[in-house]
Amino acid sequence: MRAIVIGSGVIGSSVAYELAKAGAKVSVFEKGRIASGASAVSFAWTNANGKRPREYHALNVAGMRAYVDLAREFDSARWFNQTGSFEWWTTEAAQAKQLAGVKLEQEWGYGVDFISRDRITAMEPDIKVQAIGDAPIVYYPEEGWIDPVLYAACLLRSASERWGAQVYTGTQIKSLETRSGRVSGVRTAAGERFEADVVVSCTGGASQESLGDIPGIPMKSTIGVLAFTQPVAMTLRRQFHADDLDVRPDGAGRLMLHKISVDDQFSEPKSLQPDGFEATTILNAARELLPALEAVSIEAIRTTVRPIPGDGLTCAGPMPQVDGYYVGVTHSGVTIAPQLARLLADEIVRGNIREELSMFRPSRFFDGAPGSVIPKYAVAGPSHD
Numbered sequence: 001m002r003a004i005v006i007g008s009g010v011i012g013s014s015v016a017y018e019l020a021k022a023g024a025k026v027s028v029f030e031k032g033r034i035a036s037g038a039s040a041v042s043f044a045w046t047n048a049n050g051k052r053p054r055e056y057h058a059l060n061v062a063g064m065r066a067y068v069d070l071a072r073e074f075d076s077a078r079w080f081n082q083t084g085s086f087e088w089w090t091t092e093a094a095q096a097k098q099l100a101g102v103k104l105e106q107e108w109g110y111g112v113d114f115i116s117r118d119r120i121t122a123m124e125p126d127i128k129v130q131a132i133g134d135a136p137i138v139y140y141p142e143e144g145w146i147d148p149v150l151y152a153a154c155l156l157r158s159a160s161e162r163w164g165a166q167v168y169t170g171t172q173i174k175s176l177e178t179r180s181g182r183v184s185g186v187r188t189a190a191g192e193r194f195e196a197d198v199v200v201s202c203t204g205g206a207s208q209e210s211l212g213d214i215p216g217i218p219m220k221s222t223i224g225v226l227a228f229t230q231p232v233a234m235t236l237r238r239q240f241h242a243d244d245l246d247v248r249p250d251g252a253g254r255l256m257l258h259k260i261s262v263d264d265q266f267s268e269p270k271s272l273q274p275d276g277f278e279a280t281t282i283l284n285a286a287r288e289l290l291p292a293l294e295a296v297s298i299e300a301i302r303t304t305v306r307p308i309p310g311d312g313l314t315c316a317g318p319m320p321q322v323d324g325y326y327v328g329v330t331h332s333g334v335t336i337a338p339q340l341a342r343l344l345a346d347e348i349v350r351g352n353i354r355e356e357l358s359m360f361r362p363s364r365f366f367d368g369a370p371g372s373v374i375p376k377y378a379v380a381g382p383s384h385d
């Protein structure tokens with residue numbers, strides 16, 4: 001089977017790896033650099049907390065556990081950090097929601113528990129515990145994060161070296177080629193044609209764009225903003241989520257910072273300044289909890305499109321319009337990527353239809369599927385999950 005994967009973010013690189021491992025002859029086409037889209041500007045927290053409904057939570061948990069399996073396939077999975085994470089909320093309404101969520105997730109078998117102030121101080125002495133006040137602190141030991149660009153590079157290199165996958169960067173796919181209602185290949189922006197039996201679109205935020213005559217997926221993508229500190233003399237190992245602020249180590253002593261209320265100010269990606277209003281807002285919030293940050297400033301601040309399908313849920317599987325054409329796009333794509341790739345490869349190469357994907361099919365977005373090319377509904381404007 002000749003398979004083409006469009007896009008080399010966490011989803012595309014995972015799909016390429018699993019297809020190649022399952023025996024397909026894989027070619028990957030990436031319009032920019034490897035993993036240069038959302039995956040390069042992602043907090044990349046592997047987690048299932050707060051993810052609803054149950055089937056979506058289960059898909060995220062399976063993604064977290066797929067990383068543990070996948071790490072064993074590499075001599076050193078330097079991209080994987082399963083250090084656990086902390087979460088606390090300071091308003092009563094958010095604390096009540098957190099308590100209900102913890103109870104439900106414990107029933108579902110997810111790793112989560114409340115921990116004491118003494119315990120968090122022993123585990124992470126950099127955090128100023130007084131600033132947490134009397135907010136209950138939750139610890140999720142199975143959570144962690146990955147380094148998405150390193151991950152994509154390792155998977156694609158492994159797929160090339162072990163199973164002969166080809167990777168074309170700087171090559172945009174413009175259209176799908178079809179014959180008698182079945183995919184027959186792709187055409188690049190430069191006009192070159194490549195033959196395939198199967199094409200999988202993993203184009204992230206570009207998933208709503210049509211490929212020639214074939215329409216994309218309705219999306220309600222949002223904008224994400226990440227700030228990166230200078231290296232700071234701290235020993236923080238785990239990430240924490242304090243109200244709408246997310247903080248984690250980012251290598252060589254730098255911290256990665258994210259604040260949802262800053263994301264909410266944007267409707268498109270923008271070039272921001274490390275000493276600008278957004279960077280200062282995020283840094284000041286983090287300084288409240290990590291006094292050592294008083295000594296450093298923000299070194300870089302980046303924005304990107306956060307790909308989110310129109311109903312907020314994962315979209316994965318065969319497209320209804322053309323046989324042999326598949327799509328894989330989702331929010332929480334970092335968490336879900338390795339599991340999504342295993343399921344799609346099992347369906348595409350081995351022909352096993354995977355129940356876990358039944359509520360996430362692309363056909364839900366299209367009228368009169370299969371065969372129709374009319375989107376069932378258009379989704380207006382950005383919004384947050």
Ligand SMILES: Cc1cc2nc3c(=O)[nH]c(=O)nc-3n(C[C@H](O)[C@H](O)[C@H](O)COP(=O)(O)OP(=O)(O)OC[C@H]3O[C@@H](n4cnc5c(N)ncnc54)[C@H](O)[C@@H]3O)c2cc1C
Binds near residue numbers: 008030032203
């Ligand atoms: C600020 C922020 C924080 C986030 N935090 C988390 C988190 O904590 N946990 C989590 O699980 N998820 C998180 N996400 C979401 C996650 O990062 C994304 O779901 C994931 O990176 C999407 O990966 P992808 O491969 O689908 O898309 P991308 O990484 O965008 O990759 C798509 C690739 O396709 C290429 N491409 C597009 N069109 C074409 C074409 N026609 N031809 C060739 N190439 C093409 C692009 O250049 C790009 O490289 C976050 C996102 C943001 C922005």
